[in-house]
Amino acid sequence: MSRDEAKPRRPAEPATVDTSVFSPLPIGARDLLPIAARRRRALTNELLVWFERWGYREIVPPLIEYFEVLGRGLGAEDRERCVRFIEAGTGGVVALRSDVTPQIARVVAQRVGGAVAAGDSMRLCYAATLVRLPNGRDDRAELHQVGVEYLGDGSESADAELIGLADASLLALGSSAHRFDLSHAAVVRDALAFLGLSPTIERELRDHLARKDLDGLTRVLERAGVDRASTQAFASLADSYGPPALLAAARKRLRSIGAGEAIDQLREVVAAIEREHPSCAARVLVDLGEVRGFDYYTGLRLRVWAPGVGSPIVRGGRYDDLVSRYGAALPAVGLAFDLDALEDALAAADIQVAGAELSAARLIAVESSPRLG
Known part of the structure; x- marks a missing residue:
């Protein structure tokens, strides 16, 4: 044994934090660490798969829209909460997405008469992050949603379908007290x-x-x-x-x-x-x-x-006049799951999200190549 090996090892110095360079998050923002991030991904995937079983097809609208276009679908108060900036090169006012439903209305309206016939009905779903100016320090700036939109059917059966879908999705996750x-x-x-x-x-x-x-x-x-x-x-x-x-x-x-x-x-x-x-x-x-x-x-x-949560885990409704603001007359109804509220409700009920477990670490041994020469 060498002299160095015989010396007792000193315990590692505790990590120090320099608070002078601490960088706080903006009001309403938060980090998702590995366990929470994996749970979020598993929950999102579970809901999207369930929606697709009911015939809803995923759509991915952009994070940014021209403010004038997005604002057509929003009330005055919601327009004021949009995060806006000037587009380089054009000077146009661009907004971060604060609501997906007006985006869906725009996407569909642009295609009526082309890829979409006037009498078509469409079942669409999405997963999206919304950004809004928070109302106070306790409000969220980011909202994480998974939702569905059913366009082209103005009947009470379409309304009932979304309620049945929401109920079936929650039951599949293990919820029963909602x-x-x-x-x-x-x-x-x-x-x-x-x-x-x-x-x-x-x-x-x-x-x-x-x-x-x-x-x-x-x-x-x-x-x-x-x-x-x-x-x-x-x-x-x-x-x-x-x-x-x-x-x-x-x-x-x-x-x-x-x-x-x-x-x-x-x-x-x-x-x-x-x-x-x-x-x-x-x-x-x-x-x-x-x-x-x-x-x-x-x-x-x-x-x-749901018990244990102070805000709704799902919100939605019928918006028969919204698509017409983008140039096409189509009845529509939709709803969105609030992932933050839903996760809190599942945690309060001690319900685990399938697939949210972290994978166990693996040791991989690689056989070395024989030396040449």
């Missing part, structure tokens, strides 16, 4: 149009509806001079939440303020679910006072909730 909240964009919109109030009052009412604040709704309506019967009918939207059986009584109560037709349409969707996808009917609830979400929704709106 529930669907269904609403209709025209319930509140038609009721507000009937009341004929100022935009300022409408914003107040929407804020109170988002908080399910019945007393606040009543105060605003009384202050605006709305008659007692209409005040009671509109304010009841805050409590119009529960099983679909409540729709019959809600129609009688709300048709006096112009919302009867929208409730009838929602009843038809529920009937289609019970008829065509009965296995998920027991997990369906309705929420007639729901007002949150994109401005482009025209009919069904849906959210899927």
Whole structure:
């Protein structure tokens, strides 16, 4: 044994961190380390494979769009949250993708009359990262989604298909405690149009509806001079939440303020679910006072909730007027799985994502070549 080998080895010096060069992430951004990254990839692949089994074909829209084009499909508030920059060489304003649905509408509209006939229906799916300016330090700047869009079919059966698909996908992942909240964009919109109030009052009412604040709704309506019967009918939207059986009584109560037709349409969707996808009917609830979400929704709106998560794991709805903003008239409905929320829900239920396990390290021995000479 050499003299050097006989000396005891000193323990390695602990690693030091120079905090003066620490580089924080922007507000709303985060890293995905190996285990989380593998789980994300496995979950994305699982959902896409399941969508394809239902006949949905993957599409990959670009990360950037001209702001004017993307903005056609967004409301004023969502346009303000777009990350924009000037395109080198042209001076055009370009935006990072903040929503996939307007992109799908553009892609399809550009091909109607060519590769897509006017009467065609299309089932498309995607996996995408969205970028938005965050609302405060706790908001996300990046949203990771896997979604589907069903274009060309305006029937209640198309709405029901997406709910059946979402339910089947979640069951395949191991979820069983999720529930669907269904609403209709025209319930509140038609009721507000009937009341004929100022935009300022409408914003107040929407804020109170988002908080399910019945007393606040009543105060605003009384202050605006709305008659007692209409005040009671509109304010009841805050409590119009529960099983679909409540729709019959809600129609009688709300048709006096112009919302009867929208409730009838929602009843038809529920009937289609019970008829065509009965296995998920027991997990369906309705929420007639729901007002949150994109401005482009025209009919069904849906959210899927799961225990242990404070935000929906799936969002979507019908947007029959959106494709026309890009030059073609096609009804459409879609939904998107929020991967961050979905992962939290699966973790809260102690459900492991298949294929997310890290592969064991392998030792590979290579036989050396015989020496020459």
